[in-house]
Amino acid sequence: LAQAHKTVAEEVDRAPLAAAESALAQAIRLRRSVRHFLPGRVPDGTIANLIREAAWAPSPHNSQPWGFTVLADDARTRLAYAMAESLRADLARQGMSTAEIEAQASKSVTRISQAPNALLCSATADGLRLTGDPTLDSLETKMATQSLGAVLQTLFLLAAEQGIATCWMAAPMYCPETVRAVLHLPPGYEPQALILFGFAADSGRVRPRRSVEELVEFR
Numbered sequence: 001l002a003q004a005h006k007t008v009a010e011e012v013d014r015a016p017l018a019a020a021e022s023a024l025a026q027a028i029r030l031r032r033s034v035r036h037f038l039p040g041r042v043p044d045g046t047i048a049n050l051i052r053e054a055a056w057a058p059s060p061h062n063s064q065p066w067g068f069t070v071l072a073d074d075a076r077t078r079l080a081y082a083m084a085e086s087l088r089a090d091l092a093r094q095g096m097s098t099a100e101i102e103a104q105a106s107k108s109v110t111r112i113s114q115a116p117n118a119l120l121c122s123a124t125a126d127g128l129r130l131t132g133d134p135t136l137d138s139l140e141t142k143m144a145t146q147s148l149g150a151v152l153q154t155l156f157l158l159a160a161e162q163g164i165a166t167c168w169m170a171a172p173m174y175c176p177e178t179v180r181a182v183l184h185l186p187p188g189y190e191p192q193a194l195i196l197f198g199f200a201a202d203s204g205r206v207r208p209r210r211s212v213e214e215l216v217e218f219r
């Protein structure tokens with residue numbers, strides 16, 4: 001066991017060296033949440049290719065329980081305004097001042113409308129093994145949601161490699177009914193993330209990471 005720990009520790013030590021060498025490792029470091037984009041759009045064909053390749057990500061029983069909705073301008077504008085309306089109601093319930101509510105709502109609309117491209121990612125029940133047992137089904141659904149992180153990170157890395165910057169927005173999770181209604185989503189779609197993307201105008205802020213010592217325990 002001690003030897004196994006030593007081997008893992010040595011591999012962790014060697015990681016920075018590998019990071020300098022491998023294209024994948026470079027894409028991992030290059031990917032950042034970027035919130036400023038150049039004017040040009042990413043063509044639909046490129047988006048479809050990115051999604052096709054990202055779908056090699058792992059999922060429970062290979063269910064691939066995800067659905068992507070590429071948003072055209074009008075759909076996106078309708079979505080931005082509808083989500084802002086829902087945000088206003090949420091913030092009012094929290095007791096925020098009208099001025100602050102308006103500032104936040106209009107910031108959200110501007111962000112969503114000004115990004116060159118927007119993509120909604122939904123969790124679906126496709127291929128899930130639902131049994132009717134609430135505990136098991138809840139775990140199955142959680143696994144489906146976990147796999148969305150895998151498919152999206154894969155997509156982000158493939159995009160970063162092509163100079164396409166992405167930013168994950170959690171907003172749809174707060175108003176799933178609104179999103180479903182505005183976009184006429186297929187039955188069973190659970191909106192999870194709105195991805196804003198385009199060619200990067202800047203390289204984004206580098207946000208520090210916790211050290212490996214803090215993250216890892218060897219037992």
Ligand SMILES: Cc1cc2nc3c(=O)[nH]c(=O)nc-3n(C[C@H](O)[C@H](O)[C@H](O)COP(=O)(O)O)c2cc1C
Pocket residue numbers: 031032033034167168169170171204205207
């Ligand atoms: C589940 C999830 C939800 C996020 N939601 C938002 C969001 O609503 N708005 C936003 O600007 N960034 C959002 N982000 C991006 C994070 O802020 C970002 O990944 C984090 O600060 C690390 O920065 P980096 O991606 O540039 O490395 C989200 C990221 C994840 C994984």
